[in-house]
Amino acid sequence: MTGTPVLEPCVPLPIAERTLIDVTEKAKDWAIMHGAAMRSKTNFSSDALNFAPFILMPSSFPRKEFEKAKNLQTIINQLMHNVAHDEEFLTTTLAETVKVDEFTANLFNVYKKVLANGFGQAYSLGLLRSDYLAHMFEDNSVKQVEINTIASSFGGISTHMMPLQSFVMSELGHADKIKNMPENTALSGLCGGMIKAWEVYAQPKAVILFVIEDVSYNICDQRFHEFYIREQRPDIKVLRRTLTQVHKEGKLGPNKELLLGEYEVAVIYFRAGYEPLHYHSQDEWDARYMMECSRAIKCPSIHYHLAGTKKVQQALAQPEMLERFISDPEKIKAVGQIFTGLYSLDDSEAGNASYEMALKEPERFVLKPQREGGGNNVYGADIPDALRKMSRVERAAWILMDLIQPPISKGYMIRPGGKSPPEVVDLVSELGIFGVILGDVDNVICNYQAGHMLRTKLSTANEGGVAAGLGALDSPYLLD
Ligand SMILES: Nc1ncnc2c1ncn2[C@@H]1O[C@H](COP(=O)(O)OP(=O)(O)O)[C@@H](O)[C@H]1O
Numbered sequence: 001m002t003g004t005p006v007l008e009p010c011v012p013l014p015i016a017e018r019t020l021i022d023v024t025e026k027a028k029d030w031a032i033m034h035g036a037a038m039r040s041k042t043n044f045s046s047d048a049l050n051f052a053p054f055i056l057m058p059s060s061f062p063r064k065e066f067e068k069a070k071n072l073q074t075i076i077n078q079l080m081h082n083v084a085h086d087e088e089f090l091t092t093t094l095a096e097t098v099k100v101d102e103f104t105a106n107l108f109n110v111y112k113k114v115l116a117n118g119f120g121q122a123y124s125l126g127l128l129r130s131d132y133l134a135h136m137f138e139d140n141s142v143k144q145v146e147i148n149t150i151a152s153s154f155g156g157i158s159t160h161m162m163p164l165q166s167f168v169m170s171e172l173g174h175a176d177k178i179k180n181m182p183e184n185t186a187l188s189g190l191c192g193g194m195i196k197a198w199e200v201y202a203q204p205k206a207v208i209l210f211v212i213e214d215v216s217y218n219i220c221d222q223r224f225h226e227f228y229i230r231e232q233r234p235d236i237k238v239l240r241r242t243l244t245q246v247h248k249e250g251k252l253g254p255n256k257e258l259l260l261g262e263y264e265v266a267v268i269y270f271r272a273g274y275e276p277l278h279y280h281s282q283d284e285w286d287a288r289y290m291m292e293c294s295r296a297i298k299c300p301s302i303h304y305h306l307a308g309t310k311k312v313q314q315a316l317a318q319p320e321m322l323e324r325f326i327s328d329p330e331k332i333k334a335v336g337q338i339f340t341g342l343y344s345l346d347d348s349e350a351g352n353a354s355y356e357m358a359l360k361e362p363e364r365f366v367l368k369p370q371r372e373g374g375g376n377n378v379y380g381a382d383i384p385d386a387l388r389k390m391s392r393v394e395r396a397a398w399i400l401m402d403l404i405q406p407p408i409s410k411g412y413m414i415r416p417g418g419k420s421p422p423e424v425v426d427l428v429s430e431l432g433i434f435g436v437i438l439g440d441v442d443n444v445i446c447n448y449q450a451g452h453m454l455r456t457k458l459s460t461a462n463e464g465g466v467a468a469g470l471g472a473l474d475s476p477y478l479l480d
């Protein structure tokens, strides 16, 4: 990455060693005490927390691009809502993919079965997160990495990152700079969506169900949502169950109510179910199908989940495709500008041309399967081998995307068990903008932008998943 532009840091670096050690120790404790924390993967105990990896001071991000991404979110929410309700588009777009990708095929089967039997609930709740990298070759303008429609995480912990880093800034004598650190309303915004959905369901005794993984490492993020809901609405109970437990304990009532023991479920919030490993057997798929058939409002419902696949993202980026979903030409233009090149690898003329293009100049691309949760993509020099191992048909399970090349920022990454004092490292940040949308095919009851998250990784790493252990939580320092 020689020659990569470096964004100006919020304070001059490096920080004197003694000061740095002191402030790092304080910041770690601040993080644990305020729940900017996770369960350890290497030393797991459900009775203990480690602080979540974080960047000591806020990373620089262009203000104009931050605002642009925020302002686009309600359009993106509506776009995803429209896509999710377009049966023909989902079916055609995923047709080749479901032939070769078993997981997407299983999701699609659930969708088809629900379509055949009738949806138990017309309303869907979308808690979305649209992720961006600034692209240095286009004046640092933001380009969408992906859109998440299921288990869009870190709204809880991210809300605490600005306060954590403003504490650090004050400790370092830079309180005057806090004004360039935007407030974050992700937690209240996302929970507001769940509460609104609960109200739409209109059954005072009903609960909100969080569908969770067998082990939740990112427990604080989830608990923040749960506890915030209880704080705002002492009358709303949150239950946590795995897909396996829902299969064992759940059933549908006479009016398609989802019943879990003594509780009727108003809203289902999926924090699991987005990767094959969450489905140990047919039982978990049966549980998913039962939930989809139920009257409960799903976040996301199955069609929203499918709308968030990489294949759909790739299809949306094709010329004129947005016109199918958005009528205002100004909005089409604005959304079109955040897309980078996305290419089909289906066995078609266009797909075969993208295959040849990837073999020729692999360093320009990222190869992505239909998966979520990080660690699944193939980068640059590894692409040709990966592609050559696939049959023509198998390639339809993947998409090709232009590599976005973000500018570098400098800072200190603080992680459990990390070096003391930490060293200044080269970093790149990925911005996530949260959005909330609730509605049925014709009526949108609410549609708003709801806070943000910033995730920062070493500039040398391909991916920066915080849960995966490569990235760190952060918040933006807006540069004019
Ligand atoms: N086009 C791209 N250019 C540069 N980096 C990318 C690109 N697409 C993905 N990445 C990196 O890979 C990570 C994971 O990719 P993503 O599409 O978000 O998949 P996942 O669903 O696994 O999160 C991103 O967070 C980003 O760091």
Ligand SMILES: [Mg+2]
Binding pocket: 131, 146, 373, 374
């Ligand atoms: Mg991602």
